[in-house]
Structure formats: C-alpha cells, structure tokens
Amino acid sequence: MSQPLIVGLTGGIGSGKSAAADMFAALGAAIVDADVVAHDLTGPGGAAMAAIREAFGDAVITPTGALDRTAMRQLAFTDPSARARLEAVLHPLIGAECASRMAAAIKHGAPYVIHAVPLLAESGGARQHMNRVLVVDCPEELQVSRVMARSGLAAEEVRRIMAAQAGRAVRLVIADDVIVNDGDLEALRQQVAELHAKYLATATK
Numbered sequence: 001m002s003q004p005l006i007v008g009l010t011g012g013i014g015s016g017k018s019a020a021a022d023m024f025a026a027l028g029a030a031i032v033d034a035d036v037v038a039h040d041l042t043g044p045g046g047a048a049m050a051a052i053r054e055a056f057g058d059a060v061i062t063p064t065g066a067l068d069r070t071a072m073r074q075l076a077f078t079d080p081s082a083r084a085r086l087e088a089v090l091h092p093l094i095g096a097e098c099a100s101r102m103a104a105a106i107k108h109g110a111p112y113v114i115h116a117v118p119l120l121a122e123s124g125g126a127r128q129h130m131n132r133v134l135v136v137d138c139p140e141e142l143q144v145s146r147v148m149a150r151s152g153l154a155a156e157e158v159r160r161i162m163a164a165q166a167g168r169a170v171r172l173v174i175a176d177d178v179i180v181n182d183g184d185l186e187a188l189r190q191q192v193a194e195l196h197a198k199y200l201a202t203a204t205k
Contacts, residue, residue, distance in 0.1 A: 005112035005203040006102060006129065007177075010120035011136035012165055013158070014143035014150075016181040016188060017116065020136050023192040024114045029199070030105030033116040037097045038090060042067035047097070051089045056082070091123075099129070112203040121166035121174055131202075134195065135175035137168060138182045 009024075011017035025031045041048040044065040053061055060071045076082040102113045115130060117123065127133065140162065147158045172178065177198075179191045 003131075004102070004106040005199060006131050007112060007114050007199060008120050008127065008130035008133045009114050009116045009136070010118060010133065010171060011181075012140075012143055012168065012171065013118075013161055014146040015136045015138050016146075016179075017118070017136040019185065019188060020134075020179060020181070020192055021114055021116050023189055024196060027193065027196045028111060029196065030102070030110035030113045031116060032098050032101045032105065032113055034094055034098055035116070035118060037094050037101070041090065041093050041097065048090055048093050051093075052086070055085055055089055112199050119165065121171045127174060132176040132199075133174050134177045134179065135171045136179045136181050137172065137175075138180065140168065142182060 009017055009021060011020075021031050021033065040046060042052070044062075046066065049061070049065060049067065052067060056072075056075065060068050060075060062068045072082070072086065076086070098115065102115060105113050114134075120127065120133065143162060144155055144158045147153060147161075148155060151158075153161075177195055179188065179195070181188050181191075
C-alpha cells in the first residue's frame, strides 16, 4: 500500500491560506489544521489543560476550564520564558493529535491530507512529516490591507504581527508549490483546482 500524501499548507497572516484550505476541502481533501487542534486541546476540558494548570496555575485558566489566552499573553509579556514553557506543553500534544487525525482521515478514504500549519516555516521539525509544502503567498501590502479589513487592527499592529512571523522569502524557500493569491477568489480557486488534480495524481501513484 502506498504512503498517504501529506501536504503542508502555510502562509503569512492575511495571505489567504484559510480560504485555500476551504477550497481544498470542498474538492474532497481532508484538512487537519494545527490551530484548530491547539484550540481543541486548550478548550474547556481539553487534553492539554491539566498540564497547563500544573505549569502555570489557575491564573491562566478561565472559569469554564479553558486556557485564558489574554492572561497567558500578559504572562508571556512579563515572563519571556512563559511562551517557551507553554510550547513545551502544547507542541508534543498538537503533533500527536494532528498525526492521529491525519491517520483517521486516510483510513476513512481521504485522497490526501492538507495539513495546515500557520508557523510551518518557523517550526523546522514539522517539515519532515510532509511530502510537499504548499505556500500561499501575496505581497506584504496586500496582507496588511486584508487583515485591517477583516479585523479592524491598525496597520502598525498588523506589521508587528507579520514581523513576528517568518518573512515571505523564508517561506518560499521551503515551498514545493506556491499559490500566488494576489487576485480574486476565482483566481485562487483555479490555482487550488490545478493543485488538487496534481495531488490526486501523486496520491494514486
């Protein structure tokens, strides 16, 4: 039996990676999103919450038993080691849960898996579990305007978020495939359809 095809999907904030993932899903690909998994693990009663409580105490736990992200951000601001400690708890759990969901998707007949990892370029080791990396790319000014339009953030705040992410050049270096999302949704849909056909052909070899 051939190995399942795992395509890592990434892109900077405002690049359109979520829209691309939705289009792949509509064509029949399985989507395993690391951000969704992280939210599930840190939601009320999530599998990561006992370890987070042990590491940080009740101050970062909401009354419903979820991670209080605002409190966690404030803690990370005052204690630079807090983020690393949180990642040490979360990353192994996220990796294991993503692997489990990908295996289940393949078992249930998905032709291939799109594994959405927003910070793929920043998390070196994740690349080794993927057959291909797909980067959704667009000019930085377009990223800024899209995020401002959808979130109401000021341009300076958007640029601050972008500065904390890998730059376009870094993402493009790791790319096997690139979607240039500088047009309308139909242009994005056409590129997704072309790659879907390519991935189907690869997955059935």
